[in-house]
Amino acid sequence: MIDLREGSCYPKSLMGVNVALASVDALIALLAFAQLMRIHSRNTHNGWTRQKVFHLMIGSSNLGYFLYFVLTIVAACKGWICWSRSCGFVVMAFPKILFLAAFLLLLSFWVDLCHQPNDEEDEDDAYSPREVLLEKNKPTSSADSRRRCCSFRAVKVGSRQKVVVLVTLLVFLLMLVAAVLIWIGRGRNPIDSSVVARVYVDLFAVAVLLLGVALACYGLVLLLKMSKVRSDRAASDMWKVAGLAGVSVLCFTSSAAVAVFTDIPLLFNWHGQKINGVCTSLLMVLYYFIGSSVPSAFVLWVMRELPPPLVTFGQQESRTIAFISDSSATVQPQRWTAAASVQNQVSRASPI
Template sequence: MAFGLRTKSFAFIEGEAEFVSALQWWNRIDDSDQWQRGTYYALCAAYTLVSFIALVQLVRIQMRVPEYGWTTQKVFHLMNFVVNGCMAVLFGLYKSVFSIRPKALEQVLMELPGLLFFSTYTLLVLFWAEIYHQARSEPAQKLRPAYFIINGFIYLICLWIYMSASKTATGLEAAELFLSVSSFFAALGFLLYGGRLFFLLRRFPIESRGRQKKLYEVGSVTSICCTCFLIRCALLAFSVFGKNTDLDVLNHPILNLVYYLMVEIVPSALVLFILRKLPPRRVSDQYHPIR
């Protein structure tokens, strides 16, 4: 019995020592300029790569169907290029960005790409909603104005909070909570219309052309986007209600590396890969293919 107690006590002390050592290592990373610089430049490189992929895909689509103008597919890839490009610039010039005064302007610059990310991917929800209602012969004219109104409302509220109330901790918490709620509704939108469109496609005949590919696209993109927005929602809410928790990029480079990878970089890369298929070429009105 005595030997067992001594062994248990030793294990506890050893575990405590390992915890203290890990905590010291974590604090050294937080205070290390090299780790911060490496993390932010890694994020810059990752965002640059995703932005470049979106641009290449946009150019390919434009070369394939230049006569169609700015379709939803083209706008989606353009917005991906802009969002990821902005994030790449912010992390590439992080020292200059973090030294911007007043502080409210810095907060606006840091949050603006996140709002654009929200608009980019809710554009997919709008696209699916239009397809779903048109397939059911239901009116869809109000969907596009609703998209612009909702996004405009979110932008105005966030900008107002950051410009007027960001000087206090309560104001920043209110902004993070509002973004958390917005992310939750974005996930709900993907779940609602992605799920509806998925089950609508499942009712098509099995031999329908492209049915399986569309099922895969809608199901995969819905799962990815719903998950990433729910993660964003949960982490932002946790940063508000959790004590001693902060997602500020100035203080936690490793946490933010994981955060941005989970909620933006990896989901964007996966969605761009899944939606990489080019639209079919337009058949000339004068010449028809031989059947």
Template sequence: MAFGLRTKSFGFIEGEPEFVSAFQWWNQIDDSDQWQRGTYYALCVAYTLVSFIALVQLVRIQMRVPEYGWTTQKVFHLMNFVVNGLRAVLFGLYKSVFAIRPKALEQVLMELPGLLFFSTYTLLVLFWAEIYHQARSEPAQKLRPAYFIINGFIYLVQICLWIYMSASKTATGLEAAELFLSVISFFAALGFLLYGGRLFFLLRRFPIESRGRQKKLYEVGSVTSICCTCFLIRCALLAFSVFGKNTDLDVLNHPILNLVYYLMVEIVPSALVLFILRKLPPRRVSDQYHPIR
């Protein structure tokens, strides 16, 4: 992420024409209006598709069990719809977004979906933690308040960093915000590893003939691996963008870097998780109606 449209030129080393050629090719792509337009519109289409899939799944769940309120499953799909929809709008209007003044407001718009993405997928950690503690007959009443307190604290810190960034108008505030997002991404990965791993090994101890055991093992193991990997990649790339040169994300003149970054940390993981969690909840049978067996 960058505070402003920072354009950094690569340093060329004399006597290494192949590197010079590669760097020149990269810079030509970065400065090409056609590549920028194609890349950011492609991201817009990809996010729109994922957002639409989440909305369809939410509608399907509501039609299957309309008598239930806002379950964790419904909230998860709703938040996926919001996060991906917001990203789609931002990349669809990329020229206007990257031209926003003050630049701190641009950073707010680009970083807010990342925070919402964190809240969306840590909701799965909360869900698994509740299942794990209930299966072991351990108290789970404090898990949900802890989820809201942790997320509230994270949003408060991020708002303070945005205010500082707006007031200071230096790169220090931006770097602090990136490092903070990197740190919370690391802890999100740890959360998936901790409770996803615990629930996975708990399920493995169930009898082999247990109904749905194999499907749940696949579901928990796959989602844990995908989410843990995507948050670790986000953590590493955000940290590297602070200390590395020519690695600024969320800038107009780095379209390919943004394409690779958002594919790895949001689009592909979201699509895979939505596919794995596509199963609808069972229909609720009325107490007054008992089907003939």
């Protein structure tokens, strides 16, 4: 058992903060995964949509933070040697990378909207609108649904989203290199493990700060574009974009400042030295709760709307027969094409 008495394995104030932060992240991860299952149950035929990917990344990031806070307490009380060398650094850095990737993905979608091509140059769709309409009317078997759900080929990855994947892989590789250097630096050699960890944390803090500035800039551009559209949907999306941009700037700036000017991200390497409990606790709340938990929760709140329920093929077929049986109605492929094209543009133009 872990001894929680004063002066034991971990300071009592920091113990309480770690438990509170772990509880918050566990709740956010649970909500994200639960909402992911609800979204998937309503549109299994769509595979991995943007909304599902965001919920998966936010849930995985907060689950990683939960494990980090719990393992930090256990490692300090049990005296894990590996934790102070490089294991603690990896567990600390991995959820932060997932968090960065989620907001980089959001930035890539905003950049796509700000640099959207003309209507005639529809580079996202490989098929014509009429083909998309006919594709929606085809029956989907359970095997096809499972194949789309489990296969990532259903995800449409644009050029900017590929850049996000590449940047995430490079940051992950940098983290592994830093972890190896920290492990080597524990021996008798010129490498200083604390300096390596500090350099990584500072570089990551600068990247997070630049990400917040980029979200603010492109959010402002989106607001100017959306202000020209007169509709209830545009007004709702404007509030979402403004909220995400504002929360990103405030939260990312505060977390980057704490990371650069303090040693809060490096508390996994705690060896019983004297720590100002109240000040350290406040800085931990500012770095982890304000810097990560609040933006994650805000993204989940913005994306809380469920997609429309799946219409079965039988209902679609009955509607089609009733439409054809009406002698006064004439089939106009041009209208079908225009309607499908407008619906496609609206779904693609959504900033969230």
